[in-house]
Amino acid sequence: MDVVGIVTEYNPFHNGHLYQVNEVKKRFPDAVIIVVMSGNFLERGEPAILDKWTRAREAILNGVNLVVELPVAFCVQPADFFAFGALRILKELGVQKLVFGAENEEYNFAEMAEITKRVHGNFSTYNESYAKAYQRAITEKTGVDVSKPNNLLGLAYARANLKLGSFLELVPIQRRAAAHHDQQLPITSRIASASAIRDAALNRQESVANHVPHLTAVDLQQGKTLSWVDFWPLLKYQILTSNVQELREIYGMTEGLEFRIKDKLERMGPAVTFNDWISEVKSKRFTYTHMTRIATMILLQAKNEDIEEVEQKPYIRILGFDIKGQNHLNSVKKKLLFPVVSRVSQKVAANLLKLDYRAGLVYSQFSGQRQDFGRSPFQQ
Amino acid sequence: MDVVGIVTEYNPFHNGHLYQVNEVKKRFPDAVIIVVMSGNFLERGEPAILDKWTRAREAILNGVNLVVELPVAFCVQPADFFAFGALRILKELGVQKLVFGAENEEYNFAEMAEITKRVHGNFSTYNESYAKAYQRAITEKTGVDVSKPNNLLGLAYARANLKLGSFLELVPIQRRAAAHHDQQLPITSRIASASAIRDAALNRQESVANHVPHLTAVDLQQGKTLSWVDFWPLLKYQILTSNVQELREIYGMTEGLEFRIKDKLERMGPAVTFNDWISEVKSKRFTYTHMTRIATMILLQAKNEDIEEVEQKPYIRILGFDIKGQNHLNSVKKKLLFPVVSRVSQKVAANLLKLDYRAGLVYSQFSGQRQDFGRSPFQQ
Numbered sequence: 140m141d142v143v144g145i146v147t148e149y150n151p152f153h154n155g156h157l158y159q160v161n162e163v164k165k166r167f168p169d170a171v172i173i174v175v176m177s178g179n180f181l182e183r184g185e186p187a188i189l190d191k192w193t194r195a196r197e198a199i200l201n202g203v204n205l206v207v208e209l210p211v212a213f214c215v216q217p218a219d220f221f222a223f224g225a226l227r228i229l230k231e232l233g234v235q236k237l238v239f240g241a242e243n244e245e246y247n248f249a250e251m252a253e254i255t256k257r258v259h260g261n262f263s264t265y266n267e268s269y270a271k272a273y274q275r276a277i278t279e280k281t282g283v284d285v286s287k288p289n290n291l292l293g294l295a296y297a298r299a300n301l302k303l304g305s306f307l308e309l310v311p312i313q314r315r316a317a318a319h320h321d322q323q324l325p326i327t328s329r330i331a332s333a334s335a336i337r338d339a340a341l342n343r344q345e346s347v348a349n350h351v352p353h354l355t356a357v358d359l360q361q362g363k364t365l366s367w368v369d370f371w372p373l374l375k376y377q378i379l380t381s382n383v384q385e386l387r388e389i390y391g392m393t394e395g396l397e398f399r400i401k402d403k404l405e406r407m408g409p410a411v412t413f414n415d416w417i418s419e420v421k422s423k424r425f426t427y428t429h430m431t432r433i434a435t436m437i438l439l440q441a442k443n444e445d446i447e448e449v450e451q452k453p454y455i456r457i458l459g460f461d462i463k464g465q466n467h468l469n470s471v472k473k474k475l476l477f478p479v480v481s482r483v484s485q486k487v488a489a490n491l492l493k494l495d496y497r498a499g500l501v502y503s504q505f506s507g508q509r510q511d512f513g514r515s516p517f518q519q
Numbered sequence: 520m521d522v523v524g525i526v527t528e529y530n531p532f533h534n535g536h537l538y539q540v541n542e543v544k545k546r547f548p549d550a551v552i553i554v555v556m557s558g559n560f561l562e563r564g565e566p567a568i569l570d571k572w573t574r575a576r577e578a579i580l581n582g583v584n585l586v587v588e589l590p591v592a593f594c595v596q597p598a599d600f601f602a603f604g605a606l607r608i609l610k611e612l613g614v615q616k617l618v619f620g621a622e623n624e625e626y627n628f629a630e631m632a633e634i635t636k637r638v639h640g641n642f643s644t645y646n647e648s649y650a651k652a653y654q655r656a657i658t659e660k661t662g663v664d665v666s667k668p669n670n671l672l673g674l675a676y677a678r679a680n681l682k683l684g685s686f687l688e689l690v691p692i693q694r695r696a697a698a699h700h701d702q703q704l705p706i707t708s709r710i711a712s713a714s715a716i717r718d719a720a721l722n723r724q725e726s727v728a729n730h731v732p733h734l735t736a737v738d739l740q741q742g743k744t745l746s747w748v749d750f751w752p753l754l755k756y757q758i759l760t761s762n763v764q765e766l767r768e769i770y771g772m773t774e775g776l777e778f779r780i781k782d783k784l785e786r787m788g789p790a791v792t793f794n795d796w797i798s799e800v801k802s803k804r805f806t807y808t809h810m811t812r813i814a815t816m817i818l819l820q821a822k823n824e825d826i827e828e829v830e831q832k833p834y835i836r837i838l839g840f841d842i843k844g845q846n847h848l849n850s851v852k853k854k855l856l857f858p859v860v861s862r863v864s865q866k867v868a869a870n871l872l873k874l875d876y877r878a879g880l881v882y883s884q885f886s887g888q889r890q891d892f893g894r895s896p897f898q899q
């Protein structure tokens with residue numbers, strides 16, 4: 140039986156994701172599909188529109204067999220680090236094939252990874268001006284333009300795979316229609332970018348029913364949809380009451396950013412919005428996404444040691460499964476080196492899952508739903 | 520010319536306060552009336568219903584000549600410490616008489632202070648069970664019941680006065696009508712307790728027009744009225760993202776309270792209210808007010824050294840004055856040992872006024888009005 144992995148955010152689960160799951164089933168009819176999904180805070184430094192339990196349920200009910208959470212320490216990160224955290228889990232779970240969308244499915248990602256093996260990033264100071272330099276270096280080495288976001292992510296998977304002993308067969312699938320950053324819901328296609336769907340859902344101006352499975356439409360309609368607008372008062376308060384020494388301890392806080400972050404906010408006054416503040420603190424060196432990631436790290440009070448602990452002590456947090464996923468899990472369980480967390484105890488919350496637990500506490504302030512204690516995986 | 524002092528919170532300025540000011544004018548017709556008023560966080564561990572600028576303006580327009588802010592380090596404290604902070608400022612400003620309301624104006628507060636000189640409190644662990652023991656000790660020594668809140672406060676003024684060299688003549692004025700903790704607006708009297716007025720104003724169920732001067736009624740109608748309901752999300756977030764070591768650094772956090780505070784909150788889930796949480800963490804030893812004061816200290820991230828700094832480096836922060844008040848200020852200015860702060864510079868915000876500045880930043884998140892930069896005293 141094929142064991143196929145997908146790395147994703149499902150923010151939220153839309154028709155493009157469904158198309159991908161169905162494509163996997165077409166190509167690998169007997170496959171068990173394992174998804175590593177970001178939790179409540181995401182790669183571009185923002186809260187998820189719906190909580191991880193809701194999104195995991197959407198995935199399972201749309202054909203995914205097992206959903207595992209990517210620890211937040213890896214979620215709010217640049218592509219290489221994000222990919223490494225996810226693939227490490229997939230490897231442990233016996234995944235053999237990785238399916239991912241790419242703007243150019245004809246690229247040989249494995250080869251590109253081999254060629255660019257010696258291009259390294261300093262992930263503790265992740266910043267986009269580095270990202271640009273990185274893209275240029277890759278293009279110089281491979282002759283291929285990887286500036287498109289899904290191609291770049293594909294390369295990140297390929298590089299992580301190489302690092303982890305090339306356990307995966309890489310299966311890029313041509314992305315349909317929507318460009319990653321399209322802000323409009325297309326009229327002629329049922330596939331839209333996740334970000335266009337979020338915009339529409341958050342502003343409640345347009346129906347997203349044509350662009351997401353029914354279940355997602357209901358979740359977006361009935362559930363608590365969250366964004367930085369909700370968490371901004373907490374972040375603002377945190378920055379205003381922290382001193383610069385405390386801010387300096389936050390993961391990714393380099394080159395005196397703590398002064399800039401605090402000073403700009405105090406000067407801008409109490410009515411400032413999240414976007415206005417980010418626009419004020421970003422720069423050529425520290426781009427929008429760099430700053431939103433740091434903003435998330437401040438919000439979660441994530442320090443260097445919090446991230447390092449997760450790097451050093453991996454675990455597998457189960458969010459949902461169906462029978463097929465459960466059977467697979469049972470079949471690999473005895474060989475697993477990483478602890479499996481299905482229910483969170485006090486002890487696990489205080490140790491192994493410390494940062495995820497804290498992120499869940501913060502997220503639950505607005506989602507209204509507990510994220511850990513008392514929650515068990517969704518079972519279909 | 521008489522220089523008369525009043526120590527108050529004006530939360531908000533009501534008919535009882537107006538009666539007191541008019542009573543001073545009747546007894547001391549030429550007096551300059553100087554008020555030391557708490558800022559945006561108050562003795563019982565709660566945010567002020569209206570910001571300090573609004574309340575200072577109410578005071579000046581109702582006949583007070585000069586309003587000086589009591590630093591927050593002294594505001595959110597038991598009576599003795601509160602009184603000491605306030606009287607230290609009044610002494611510096613040349614005040615000779617202290618007027619205060621008492622349930623029993625016939626008490627000889629100065630004598631009671633003399634008799635109880637050796638009854639001490641440990642103010643760094645202020646707690647109400649101490650408070651009860653303290654009241655009993657006082658009653659044993661003086662034969663007088665000081666359990667009524669204004670009598671007890673009067674004794675605190677008398678004790679602070681004794682400590683500061685008995686510079687003041689104490690002038691208790693019989694309190695009219697409303698008991699301090701009455702929760703109903705009385706129909707037959709135009710004087711109500713501040714707490715009944717706040718309740719009515721916050722819930723917008725009843726008009727307070729009969730119980731406050733016109734200006735206060737307008738302020739309550741048009742201004743932003745704040746309570747713990749507003750600040751609770753910030754406090755909750757702070758507790759959830761702080762670890763116990765960080766909580767332990769907060770002023771007044773003793774005997775492992777940090778564990779209790781954090782643990783109860785996590786167990787109660789995201790929907791818990793401020794009052795529910797306080798009810799859960801309070802105990803016989805740590806009463807409601809003890810816990811709301813600690814809650815305020817956490818909200819403001821006030822540490823021991825923040826409080827000590829203000830104790831050691833007093834200052835006079837001017838919130839408002841009329842001509843008479845300004846003339847008095849000018850006449851004493853040259854002799855003052857404490858720095859006078861009329862406008863807050865970056866330097867003053869970062870040093871002398873650090874804690875007040877931080878409290879202002881927090882308060883302004885909901886009042887919407889800056890509390891420091893760009894603000895100058897109200898002038899009538």
